[in-house]
Amino acid sequence: MxxxxxxxxxALCKRRGFIFQSxxxxxxxxxxxxxxxxxxxxxxxxxxxxxxxxxxxRDDVEGLDAAILTNKLVLRYSGHEDTFSxxxxxxxxxxxxxxxxxxxxxxxxxxxxxxxxxxxxxxxLMFKTTVGPIVDDESYAYLRPETxxxxxxxxxxxxxxxxxxxxxxxxxxxxxFRNEITxxxxxxxxxxxxxxxxxxxxxxxxxxxxxxxxxxxxxxxWISMGLSEENLHFEVHxxxxxxxxSKATTDICYRYPHGIDEMEGIANRTDxxxxxxxxxxxxxxxxxxxxNNQHSISEFSYTDVATGQKFVPFVIEPSAGVERSCLALxxxxxxxxxxxxxxxxxVLKFKKNIAPIKAAVIPLAxxxxxxxxxxTEIKNELQSLGIGRIAFENTxxxxxxxxxxxxxxxxxxxxxxxxxxxxxxxxxxxxNRDTMEQIRVPVSEIASYIQDFYKK
Ligand code: GAP
Numbered sequence: 001m002x003x004x005x006x007x008x009x010x011a012l013c014k015r016r017g018f019i020f021q022s023x024x025x026x027x028x029x030x031x032x033x034x035x036x037x038x039x040x041x042x043x044x045x046x047x048x049x050x051x052x053x054x055x056x057x058r059d060d061v062e063g064l065d066a067a068i069l070t071n072k073l074v075l076r077y078s079g080h081e082d083t084f085s086x087x088x089x090x091x092x093x094x095x096x097x098x099x100x101x102x103x104x105x106x107x108x109x110x111x112x113x114x115x116x117x118x119x120x121x122x123x124x125l126m127f128k129t130t131v132g133p134i135v136d137d138e139s140y141a142y143l144r145p146e147t148x149x150x151x152x153x154x155x156x157x158x159x160x161x162x163x164x165x166x167x168x169x170x171x172x173x174x175x176x177f178r179n180e181i182t183x184x185x186x187x188x189x190x191x192x193x194x195x196x197x198x199x200x201x202x203x204x205x206x207x208x209x210x211x212x213x214x215x216x217x218x219x220x221x222w223i224s225m226g227l228s229e230e231n232l233h234f235e236v237h238x239x240x241x242x243x244x245x246s247k248a249t250t251d252i253c254y255r256y257p258h259g260i261d262e263m264e265g266i267a268n269r270t271d272x273x274x275x276x277x278x279x280x281x282x283x284x285x286x287x288x289x290x291x292n293n294q295h296s297i298s299e300f301s302y303t304d305v306a307t308g309q310k311f312v313p314f315v316i317e318p319s320a321g322v323e324r325s326c327l328a329l330x331x332x333x334x335x336x337x338x339x340x341x342x343x344x345x346x347v348l349k350f351k352k353n354i355a356p357i358k359a360a361v362i363p364l365a366x367x368x369x370x371x372x373x374x375x376t377e378i379k380n381e382l383q384s385l386g387i388g389r390i391a392f393e394n395t396x397x398x399x400x401x402x403x404x405x406x407x408x409x410x411x412x413x414x415x416x417x418x419x420x421x422x423x424x425x426x427x428x429x430x431x432n433r434d435t436m437e438q439i440r441v442p443v444s445e446i447a448s449y450i451q452d453f454y455k456k
Contacts, residue, residue: 003334006257010186012346016408018042018330019187031183031191038408039326041356041389043194046225046325047173049353050196053221054171061169061198062162066150068175069131070142074149077276080126083244084145087120088181099181125178143177148317150174151199152273155300166302166313167210169200173322185258187323194322201302201313204271207247210316211268215250218266218318222252226351227332231255235262245272252320254328263328264320271312274300278312329354333409348409349434352454357410358388359450364417366396374443375416378428381447382414387454406433412453414446 003009013019017036021028035043055061075081087100093114100120104110109117127143144150151170158170173196183189202210215234223229233253242249249267253260278300303310333348352358359382363375372394382390391410393401398415405413415429420443427440430449441449 001336003257003331006186009257009330009334012334012407013039013186013330016404018408031180031189033187033190033192033323038356042326042329042350042354043322045354045356045388046329047194047196047322049225050221050320050325051171051173054169054196054198060164060167061171061200062158062164064151064154064158064170064172065174066147066154066172068144068177069129070144070149072141074153074277075126075142075145078149078152078273079244079276080142080145080149081124084126085122085124086181088123089120090118092116092118097181102182123179123181125180127177127179144175145178146176146319147172147174147195147197148199148319149273151197152277152300152315155201155274159302166304167200167202167206169198171196171198173197185256185261187327188256188258188261190323195319196322196325197317197319199269200316200318201274202316203304204311204314207268207270207314207316211248211250211266214316214318215252215266218252218264218320222263222328225329225354227254227328231328231332233260243267245269254324254331256327256331261324263324264318266316266318269315269317271314273315275312345403345406347406347433350409350411352411355409355411356389357391357405357408358382358454359412359414360391360393360401360405360410362393362398362401362413362415363396364398364415366394370421371416371418374420374426378414378416378443378446382450385447385451387450402431409433412450 016038018039020034020036022032022034023029051063055063072081088097089100090097091109091112091114093116094109094112096109096111098110107115107117109115126145128140129143130139131141132139151172154170158164174194176193176195178191178193180189180191183191200210200214219232219234222232231254233255235251235253237246237249237251246267247270249265251262252264252266254263301310301312329350330348333350335347335349337345337347339345361375361379361382363371365371375394376392379390379392393405395401402413411433413431413433415431417429420426420428426443428443428446429438430441431438
C-alpha cells in the first residue's frame with residue numbers, strides 16, 4: 001500500500017531523523033526546516049545524482065557556486081524587484097493573510113470562511129538584508145530568490161575561463177530564499193529552499209528544440225531516480241501564467257499526497273536575463289565602467305566564430321527544488337506491507353543510489369565484546385569502500401534494528417551473530433530490505449558482495 005496522507009510522512013520523517021521543524025524548541029520558524037542525520041544523506045545523494053547527470057556525464061556543462069547575498073541591481077534589472085510577487089489578501093474578519101491565487105475557494109477565507117477579504121495587492125517575496133556597518137536606505141542587498149541570477153552575472157567569467165562555445169550550460173546547486181505568504185504542505189512550499197538549476201545557452205531560433213530536449217531529458221532523469229511514470233505529470237503553462245522572463249514553461253509535476261503539483265520547471269527564458277543585464281549598460285552608454293556603482297559592466301553577447309554573427313544567447317532552464325524532489329522520492333518509496341503474522345511493515349523502497357544508509361552492521365548482542373569488535377571491523381571495512389554511509393547499530397535488539405532500517409530505506413542489514421564467531425570460515429547474515437530474505441555470506445567476501453550489489 002502506498003502513502004495515504006502527509007501526516008504519516010511527516011511523522012516518519014521526524015521519528016527517523018529525516019526532517020525537523022527548525023528551532024522547534026522555540027516554537028519553530030514557519031516554512032523553515034532542518035535536515036536530520038538521515039535526511040542529509042538523502043539530500044546529498046539526490047544532489048550528487050543531479051550533478052553527475054547534469055555536469056559529469058555530459059561534455060557541455062560547467063559547474064558554479066555563486067554567492068547567496070546579491071547586489072540589489074542584479075535583482076532590479078532581472079525584473080525581480082518589480083515583479084517577483086504574489087497577490088496577498090487579508091481576511092477582515094479573522095485577520096489571516098493568504099495568497100489570493102491559492103485560495104481553496106475563490107473569494108473565501110481559507111481559515112474562517114468569511115468572504116470579507118481585502119483587494120489583492122502584490123507582495124514581493126524577496127528577503128532584504130543590510131550589508132556592512134551602516135544601515136541606510138541604500139545599504140541593502142537581497143538573499144537570492146533563485147540561483148539563476150548568479151549564473152547569468154557570471155556568464156562572461158565562465159565563457160572567458162573555459163572557452164566554451166554555444167550551446168553550453170552552467171549548473172548550480174544552492175540555497176534560495178522566498179518570503180512565501182503561506183508556506184504549506186510540509187517541505188513542499190518553504191521559505192528557505194535549495195535549487196538545482198541549469199542555465200543552458202543556445203542560439204536564438206534553436207531554443208524551441210532545446211526546450212523539448214530538456215523536457216525529455218529531465219523526464220528520463222526522474223524515472224531513472226525511481227519516480228514512476230504514472231505519478232509524473234507535465235503541465236504546460238498558459239500564456240497568462242508565465243513568469244516575467246519566460247516565453248514557454250513546462251512543469252514536471254508529481255502526485256504528492258496534497259495533489260498533483262510542481263516539482264521542476266523547465267522554462268525558455270529567451271534572452272531576457274542576459275539581454276536586460278546587457279541592455280541596461282548600453283542604453284546608459286556605459287561600456288566598461290561602473291558609473292556611480294549603479295550599472296552592470298558586462299555585455300553578455302556571444303560571437304559565433306564561424307559566421308561572425310553576434311547575438312545574446314537564449315536560455316533554457318531546467319530548475320528543480322531539492323525539497324520537492326526529496327519529498328517526491330520519499331512519497332514514491334513509501335510502502336506499507338502486511339506481513340504473514342498480521343503485522344504492518346513500513347518500508348521506504350528507495351533506489352539504492354539514493355538510499356541514505358547503504359548498509360547497517362548489527363552485532364546480535366550489544367554487551368558481547370567479541371561480537372561488537374567483529375561488527376566494528378566489518379563496518380570500518382565497508383565504510384572504506386566509498387559507496388556512502390554505513391551505519392553501526394549497537395542496540396542489541398535485532399527486530400527493532402530491522403524495523404528502523406526498513407523505515408529509512410537501508411537496502412541491506414548485516415548481522416554478526418554467534419555463528420559468525422564459531423564458524424570457520426566466519427559468515428554473517430545479510431538481509432535484503434525488499435524481499436526480507438536472509439543469506440549467509442563469508443566475512444572474507446562481504447566487501448566484494450556489497451561492492452557488487454551497488455555496482456548493479
Ligand atoms: N530559476 C527559476 C525558478 O526559480 P521557479 O519555478 O520559481 O523557477 C523552480 O522555481 C523550482 O524551485 C520549483 O519547481 C520548485 O521545485 C522549487 N521551489 C520554488 N519555490 C519553492 C518554495 N517556496 N519551496 C520549495 N521549493 C520551491
